[in-house]
Amino acid sequence: MTQQHSDPKLVAVLGANGRMGAEAVKAVEAAPDMKLVAALGRGDSLDQVTAAGAQYLVDLTVPESTEANVRFAVEHGIHAVVGTTGWDAGRLSALEALLAEHPDTGVLIAPNFAVGSVLASAFAAKASKYFESVEIIELHHPDKVDAPSGTAVRTAQLIAAERSAAEVPPSPDATTSELAGARGCEVDGVRVHSVRLRGLVAHQEVLLGGPGEQLTFRHDSYDRASFMPGVLLGVRNVASHPGLTVGLDGYLDLGI
Ligand SMILES: NC(=O)C1=CN([C@@H]2O[C@H](COP(=O)(O)OP(=O)(O)OC[C@H]3O[C@@H](n4cnc5c(N)ncnc54)[C@H](OP(=O)(O)O)[C@@H]3O)[C@@H](O)[C@H]2O)C=CC1
Numbered sequence: 001m002t003q004q005h006s007d008p009k010l011v012a013v014l015g016a017n018g019r020m021g022a023e024a025v026k027a028v029e030a031a032p033d034m035k036l037v038a039a040l041g042r043g044d045s046l047d048q049v050t051a052a053g054a055q056y057l058v059d060l061t062v063p064e065s066t067e068a069n070v071r072f073a074v075e076h077g078i079h080a081v082v083g084t085t086g087w088d089a090g091r092l093s094a095l096e097a098l099l100a101e102h103p104d105t106g107v108l109i110a111p112n113f114a115v116g117s118v119l120a121s122a123f124a125a126k127a128s129k130y131f132e133s134v135e136i137i138e139l140h141h142p143d144k145v146d147a148p149s150g151t152a153v154r155t156a157q158l159i160a161a162e163r164s165a166a167e168v169p170p171s172p173d174a175t176t177s178e179l180a181g182a183r184g185c186e187v188d189g190v191r192v193h194s195v196r197l198r199g200l201v202a203h204q205e206v207l208l209g210g211p212g213e214q215l216t217f218r219h220d221s222y223d224r225a226s227f228m229p230g231v232l233l234g235v236r237n238v239a240s241h242p243g244l245t246v247g248l249d250g251y252l253d254l255g256i
Pocket residue numbers: 014015016017018019020021040041042043044060061062063065069082083084085086110111112113114150227
């Protein structure tokens with residue numbers, strides 16, 4: 001019996017000279033069902049993406065570039081898998097409006113591609129309604145340009161949604177005087193603290209506290225290889241999920 005081979009997925013990587021982009025180039029090149037047709041850095045024309053016939057665009061650039069890149073992809077019917085941070089509510093709703101005009105095109109905005117991180121955030125959010133207090137500590141390499149991390153923002157949003165649905169009051173906090181920043185920042189009512197330290201890659205702890213007990217969800221990415229299975233999963237699934245999906249959990253069966 002002859003085996004059926006489907007055509008490889010034609011993939012363009014944007015931000016190809018960056019820490020994540022360089023890793024994604026290697027991962028796509030090594031994937032048996034994909035072909036890297038374009039690898040662009042800052043200053044390269046997006047026309048290279050269409051000229052190469054890319055069907056999928058992986059965006060691993062910088063917050064100020066990503067929106068224009070993704071809009072270009074959608075306008076050309078190219079599915080986009082996006083790891084870049086900076087997708088606030090305004091950008092997401094503008095993208096949804098654009099996708100409504102291109103109903104066959106899919107976009108995945110994944111604040112974190114590491115499956116362990118996605119699981120830790122989902123589990124922490126589910127657990128958070130059973131605890132009085134919740135705070136997030138995210139720890140990253142010092143070359144990161146944004147704070148708090150996209151992952152921490154997403155985790156805080158998931159936690160806030162769970163706690164609000166369960167009508168859990170805000171975490172108690174008696175602070176009446178503080179040095180600026182001592183209590184971190186607030187995302188949807190959840191305190192987030194950002195550490196930047198040489199030697200780190202990407203790490204996060206969600207601390208849940210109740211009377212006499214603490215539950216901690218911690219995830220560590222020690223290497224950017226940890227993100228690559230999620231990038232490839234995104235490319236393999238984005239076309240069958242037209243419209244906007246936020247979070248890799250949208251493609252996983254978490255069953256929670
Ligand atoms: N979702 C996830 O799992 C992960 C997401 N990230 C996020 O991915 C993004 C990239 O991270 P990282 O690789 O560490 O950052 P880097 O700064 O190492 O890489 C970004 C690269 O994008 C390039 N670039 C900027 N604008 C464009 C453009 N318009 N077209 C093509 N390339 C462009 C930059 O060029 P130049 O150097 O000239 O500016 C740089 O080489 C960040 O937002 C980060 O938070 C990171 C890790 C995991």
